[in-house]
Amino acid sequence: MLIAMAGLPGAGKSSVAGALGRELTAPVVSVDPIEAAMWRAGVARGQPTGLAAYLVAEAVADGVLALGQSVIVDAVNAVQEAREQWRLLAARHGVPVVFIEVVCSDRAAHRRRLEGRSRGIEGFEEPDWEAVQRRREEFAPWAGDRLVLDSVADLPSNVATARRFLAAVS
Secondary structure, three states, rough: OOOEEEOOOOOOOOHHHHHHHHHOOOOEEEHHHHHHHHHHHOOOOOOHHHHHHHHHHHHHHHHHHOOOOEEEEEEEOOHHHHHHHHHHHHHHOOOOOEEEEEEEEEEEHHHHHHOOOOOOOOOOOOHHHHHHHHHHOOOOOOOOOOEEEEEOOOOHHHHHHHHHHHHHOO
């Protein structure tokens, strides 16, 4: 199965992805560290490293799926093209794709989380609140099914909800 996380920066999707990865013993392929690695390697920030990071994540996920294992992709997935990328990859392997969008319905809490977070990704600058608001405006409407989790709920509850949803799909 391919599990594609989605949501704005700081909403909590990486926390859910990591917890699910531990419980399912599935690798988590995260776009942000890939992009940061490109910058550390000398690829200019003015280059389309965001797109390139999605393509590298796809290649890694492709290899995991080829081994017959499930994989979790941790990315914003704000646009239809990104979401379609994961649908096509899953179809190539004949496995289901499940989208899990993580939102934070409490904007003040979301902002506090974002402003207080430091994920320790060398060379990666965390987006500020204004950048997240711009992303929110660009977030494409969803076409197709997805599970929506609100990170105002505690992480164990959200992971349990995701596990039930995934069990119904597989």
